[in-house]
Amino acid sequence: MSDIILxxxxxxxxxxxxxxxxxxxxxxxxxxxxxxxxxxxxxxxxLFKTLGVSELDLGDEKTGIIMKDxxxxxxxxxxxxxxxxxxxxIGDIKKYGFRIYYRILKNDKKIAVAETGFxxxxxxxxxxxxxxxxxxxxxxxxxxxxxx
Numbered sequence: 001m002s003d004i005i006l007x008x009x010x011x012x013x014x015x016x017x018x019x020x021x022x023x024x025x026x027x028x029x030x031x032x033x034x035x036x037x038x039x040x041x042x043x044x045x046x047l048f049k050t051l052g053v054s055e056l057d058l059g060d061e062k063t064g065i066i067m068k069d070x071x072x073x074x075x076x077x078x079x080x081x082x083x084x085x086x087x088x089x090i091g092d093i094k095k096y097g098f099r100i101y102y103r104i105l106k107n108d109k110k111i112a113v114a115e116t117g118f119x120x121x122x123x124x125x126x127x128x129x130x131x132x133x134x135x136x137x138x139x140x141x142x143x144x145x146x147x148x
Contacts, residue, residue: 006073006113009101012087013146014050016043020082031078037070040102040114043086047100051138059134062122068097069117076111078104084111090139096120096128 018039026032031039048054056064078084085105092099102114122129 004071004073006071006115008103008110008113009089009091012089012101012103013142014043014047014088016046016086016088018042018084018086020078020080020084022080024078025080029079031082033072033074035078036072036074036104036112036114039084039086039104040072040088040116043088043102044100044116047088047090051135051142053135053138056123058120058132059138060132062124063120063129063132063135064123065097065118066121066128067116068119070114072112072114074112076106076109078106078111082106093131093136095130098131 020031020035024031024035024039026035045055051059053059054064058064083106087103087105089101090098091101097117097119100116100118102112102116103110104112104114119128120131121127
């Protein structure tokens, strides 16, 4: 089986700080793979809040997201009470979806790099739909604010 190799981006648009909690720790005494997935989910939720959207409403009151893929490369371990930074970037926007890129750092050292792919989905009609313009506008607004 071949490895999945993820590459870091040069820049990330959003940063979210958190501390590793007991719920993240596995039987081996460090944060487990499931915790890393939960951590990037938490960071994504905060990113969406900053944009004024959610996983069930990308700003048009009808379009949500469905995760279609997830990949993580581990580069280090996290332990109880470690302070970490999760950096995120939304990119590779296509007609029916987008990707979110993540980098987890501890003391500026890379711990993990991850990507999630999403389809935009209308839960009422149960169909994949185009990325709403409200979501694209929210992204552009955030980029303008960060560049000032």
